[in-house]
Amino acid sequence: MTATARMTGQFWQQYQKIVEEHVIPYQWQALTDQLEDTEPSHAIENFRLAAGLSEGVYYGMVFQDSDVYKWLESVAYSLRNHPDAALEARADEVITLLGQAQEADGYLNTYYQVKAGLEQRWTNVRDNHELYCGGHLIEAAVAYFEVTGKRAFLTIAEKFADYVDTIFGPEAGKIKGYPGHEEIELALVRLYLVTKNEKYLNLATFFVNERGQQPLFFNEEAEKAGRNAQSWWHGDHEYSQAHVPIREQKEAVGHAVRAVYFYSAVADIARLQHDDSLKQAVETLWENVVQHKLFINGGIGASAWGEAFAANDDLPNDTTYNETCASVGLAFWAKRMLALEPKGTYGDVLENAIYNGSLCGMDLKGERFLYVNPLEINGPNACQRHDHRHVTPKRQKWFNCACCPPNLARLIGGIGDYFVTETKAGVYVNLYGASETTVTLGGQAVKLTQETLYPWQGAIQITVTTETPVTGKLAFRLPAWSQENFRLLVNGVAASYQNEAGFLALTRTWNDGDVVALTFDMTPRKVFANSRITEDLGKVAITRGPLVYAAEEKDNGPHLGTLWVTAGEIVATENGELLPHAVYLTVPGKQLRSLDQATYTTQAPTLEETSITLLPYFMWGNRGEGELRVWLNQLFC
């Protein structure tokens, strides 16, 4: 278990406050069907039905249970950040309900218990999410135990995992299978880390290694059940990353959320089992994503069809899916890559996925959410297109497939778990933000206090608090965007450091009150995509520090496609209309104007001087509906 940072600054405290005061109560209303003009969730009621405490019929998706588990996981982090007796009592009631709903043998899935019938369980592991839900059950139980120290929930999870271990595995009589939607693999690793019970690590390892082996389990399972073995997805099992074994997978394919949940477990298992071939496999997939499948904002999954990865370099800004859950999952994966091997690039992607890929999924009140995160919205007519129907130009109240809001809630609530990575070699600081983290350095507890207005400002002061002087390595991620220009002082003087794969490493004896002062370059940057990305040719995106910026109709008027960025200084201005300390940008540009009304004309359009206002992409859509554009036209002269 890695050290957890406690947020002490405005930025993350406000987000955690939003989660605590709005998202968690709002989601509780949803789970208990108290939201008006929103499809009922029925998730809690399904458990009451399974527990025999209520009469009625099952309602919802096959994975409805997971909404309750994700809510409980969010509650756990919330209680860690701000103890709340009433909320904890409510969670304990739900946990009691889960115990009542759980079968004697440990099975727990209300869809099969209430609707499909227990005799049908494990007959469609590919599509029906029993192991996926179980994974979220385990993750929530682990988090709740870590925060509260209470065992009741963990016991339910162990009982479920022990039962699953009797059903799945290489041994004769067990199902040599794996879930259609990965999730339980990384959950079992978490359960192992907190219980130290190797059975769980081994079961996770089995799921990972068995996946994609011939004969393909999904085909055999379907034939056995008399279903068509063909997947609706191009007829193979790329959709669930089950087409070939993990060590033969060279390209990230299929459903993006499933993929990154899977890769997260692969990274964990490579580390915990000291498996170099698995490490190479996950590094290859990481490289493919970063080189060919990653949007500038840390979004992944360009294809609405299948909520999936598209082909290499096919990154359409207007029709992309970029599910919020996928960027959240990318953060999960990046965190585990850092644990596997501390590299600055993993931290860069982690930071990008959090700030630019995930936070955009929720409005600044915590009441509206985005499932799909386009980088370009071209006005009402384009939104009418059938191939744009997945794009919602404004955030929604709740989804009947409610995966994203709770996923975002657990990321924000648990953000403190992403700040540092502890290894035998030393302590690596991945993320910056006002916070306190107690780490283990040189065998003893050391507190790192970050004081900063990051992500708005680039100056970070880190104070070391230690009872006695301690010798060891503290390493600080040097963001890719600050490579050329940064400053590192220790107690006010330039210190010698090693650049270890993108981390500024200081190995020395640390005394109480030592201060590390980092200054990163917050100059706005013009970023260009490689020419292999057709959709971004001739375009430029503006970033500042860790944040990707965007133009909105609200500031620039309609038809953002008529704007061209020109040479000249980009001016950064503090603008607190939506968030304290927020920084907006003003970019010199030109606006294209046609000189006549003809549909097609030989009269060249003019370009008139203008200036373009940008705000951080994650803040878009908080001031009414309108056009959006991250990649702006670049005037090459």
Added chain:
Amino acid sequence: MTATARMTGQFWQQYQKIVEEHVIPYQWQALTDQLEDTEPSHAIENFRLAAGLSEGVYYGMVFQDSDVYKWLESVAYSLRNHPDAALEARADEVITLLGQAQEADGYLNTYYQVKAGLEQRWTNVRDNHELYCGGHLIEAAVAYFEVTGKRAFLTIAEKFADYVDTIFGPEAGKIKGYPGHEEIELALVRLYLVTKNEKYLNLATFFVNERGQQPLFFNEEAEKAGRNAQSWWHGDHEYSQAHVPIREQKEAVGHAVRAVYFYSAVADIARLQHDDSLKQAVETLWENVVQHKLFINGGIGASAWGEAFAANDDLPNDTTYNETCASVGLAFWAKRMLALEPKGTYGDVLENAIYNGSLCGMDLKGERFLYVNPLEINGPNACQRHDHRHVTPKRQKWFNCACCPPNLARLIGGIGDYFVTETKAGVYVNLYGASETTVTLGGQAVKLTQETLYPWQGAIQITVTTETPVTGKLAFRLPAWSQENFRLLVNGVAASYQNEAGFLALTRTWNDGDVVALTFDMTPRKVFANSRITEDLGKVAITRGPLVYAAEEKDNGPHLGTLWVTAGEIVATENGELLPHAVYLTVPGKQLRSLDQATYTTQAPTLEETSITLLPYFMWGNRGEGELRVWLNQLFC
């Protein structure tokens, strides 16, 4: 019936030769299921089944019959261009078969006769194409009669039309309905024009005026048959232009082919019934299409979903549908708008729809066809997209929905019918190309002989042949692309003319041997789309004379999106590799190159001098598979 031009020059003679020697025989093989590795058509066999000459079951779409009718119509034009006894004998055999298949009451539709059962006829006029097929039956019969003078086929058509007139109409006991797919309306007008039987004109007028009236026929029909009245298309009947009456329709909507077939009939009826409100209605729809729904190449129907018009100004070059049939239908409509009122702009669209919107639907051997006509293809990865799956980067052998190839064949075969419009006021020459046309001027027959290498060259010499001097108006379309620069000489000297709505009108006494010499401006032009068309912002298209040009991977290498057009002279060069006298263009440009491999970088790309080779868009895809692009990036400086 307007005068028909006989093609005497290489361009159209070659196309008509392709149709006669390849397309018509090839389509005959298709209709008689002799094509290998192609889905059987079964169209002829369906008629044999209906005639009781064969045993078996119906196969094919509900509109399979129409393929046979369109083939017969193409044969008629082919026989007009080049008499062919064997082909005419084959056509007569098919016509005999149609007669044998026709019911005593005149009904003819093999889907209902063989499969659904006659008792079911007229129970789903919205979806099952009985009137659509009947329309093609009538069009083919009229054409065959006009060319051969034989009545047999016309008699079948009249018998069918007389029967339909007993079923549909305003009178009590008749169905107050209209077809889901328009076609019979314009066909009935053609039948009226050749038979002078007003019954057919009145039935067509009824279909046009009744369409969209409340209560909506499609809803009543569906309710009667116990079907869901809701259309799958946005839940209303815009899909078939039946949402409101024609005089209330202000925007072209729904299935593009249905729309332009409908509008064609509306234009005819406005003219023949002297109905000004109908004329205004069709003019309003024409304006909407030209202003907001027309691609630069005369393509229409931007939405693959529903093969339909998209919203105003939503003209995506890579995902557009632009069905070949839709541009062919636009030519049908434009021809009728010219008859309604001779305006140069109608002729401009006619010419565009023929050269740039329709001819691209067939390869230069007449063996492969395109249903969908993209203006941009971005390489294999983009083509993998689910929202691109309707785009075929190369032409296909045959479609099981085989509407486009025969439609193109009848357009090319009948191209002579589009060259001139005869009105009481005078003779209007719409199209240019080496040809002979005998028109009626001042009450007597006058032959107009065009000598030109058009569309490759802009010089056209038109010689008048008349037995005795005749006084009257000859008007020649001044193409929009030559407005600024053209020359008109009569017998070698500048002549005074009136510019009548885009036609250069010469009212005078014409003597035998008079020569009108027109010279149009074939300087390559840079064309810009209005800024309201987001997809074309910052882009430029190159045209020369009537032709729209395109870049292909074959000449320019892959990744056409990296090309930028710069200032400088565009050089036109004759290149006969695919077509004699064809002109290619060389455009000065620059090519974007990234300086590193990073996915995202602050290193701005470079633009390196290059030259871009373009060929006429209609000729693309004849030299192997590859990228395609009509709208090129424009460097503004």
